[in-house]
Amino acid sequence: MSHKLELIAAACENMGIGINGDLPWRLKTEMAFFTRMTTETNHTNKKNVVLMGRRTWECIPDKYRPLKDRINMVLTSKSLDYGNETITCKSISHAFDIITQMQNQIERVWVIGGSSVYKSAMESPYFGRLYLTRIKKKFECDTFFPPIPNDFVLIEDPTIPQGIQKENGIEFVYEVYERR
Numbered sequence: 755m756s757h758k759l760e761l762i763a764a765a766c767e768n769m770g771i772g773i774n775g776d777l778p779w780r781l782k783t784e785m786a787f788f789t790r791m792t793t794e795t796n797h798t799n800k801k802n803v804v805l806m807g808r809r810t811w812e813c814i815p816d817k818y819r820p821l822k823d824r825i826n827m828v829l830t831s832k833s834l835d836y837g838n839e840t841i842t843c844k845s846i847s848h849a850f851d852i853i854t855q856m857q858n859q860i861e862r863v864w865v866i867g868g869s870s871v872y873k874s875a876m877e878s879p880y881f882g883r884l885y886l887t888r889i890k891k892k893f894e895c896d897t898f899f900p901p902i903p904n905d906f907v908l909i910e911d912p913t914i915p916q917g918i919q920k921e922n923g924i925e926f927v928y929e930v931y932e933r934r
């Protein structure tokens with residue numbers, strides 16, 4: 755596969771990312787950041803992939819899926835059909851095969867969750883970057899971001915909002931990691 759994997763996630767202080775098939779918080783600006791990062795391309799004739807697990811797909815409200823202006827790919831072991839616009843993949847290597855076949859149409863490959871998909875992507879030789887929003891509050895969660903490998907280091911990315919962000923009294927910060 756020619757593309758690097760870019761992960762995007764938001765986690766709270768206890769590293770939670772979800773509860774009851776939903777996000778534990780409502781942060782419109784953080785959601786807008788996710789949409790911008792995963793949608794924007796430099797080439798107008800290319801789109802980004804959003805690669806996700808089946809439960810993450812299911813937690814996207816009907817009216818918002820497939821996520822627009824992106825190539826939606828859903829990992830599932832089941833024979834599910836999410837319509838013409840969404841690609842279902844039986845395994846990560848199956849997803850990589852499809853990405854390779856479509857590589858001329860694809861600009862970036864975003865891994866958007868959940869837990870096991872993030873873990874596989876961080877362990878993959880194709881790992882590129884992790885965009886992690888650190889939400890500076892504890893929330894009750896049942897789904898967690900996997901441990902960040904020791905050889906990941908924080909890097910500067912001037913294209914993303916810098917410093918502490920705030921919405922509805924909740925503080926958060928955008929971090930970017932690469933493998934050392």
Ligand SMILES: NC(=O)c1ccc[n+]([C@@H]2O[C@H](COP(=O)([O-])OP(=O)(O)OC[C@H]3O[C@@H](n4cnc5c(N)ncnc54)[C@H](OP(=O)(O)O)[C@@H]3O)[C@@H](O)[C@H]2O)c1
Nearest residue numbers: 763764771772775776807808809810829830831867868869
């Ligand atoms: N805060 C964030 O940034 C963020 C991001 C994403 C999700 N979330 C939250 O996280 C929760 C959902 O995440 P999750 O970890 O529970 O589930 P998930 O990873 O989205 O989905 C798990 C399912 O994906 C399929 N799958 C995963 N890896 C696969 C592989 N290698 N090959 C084939 N199929 C594979 C399997 O589906 P089958 O059972 O169909 O085989 C598996 O049961 C929700 O609460 C959501 O709101 C939060």
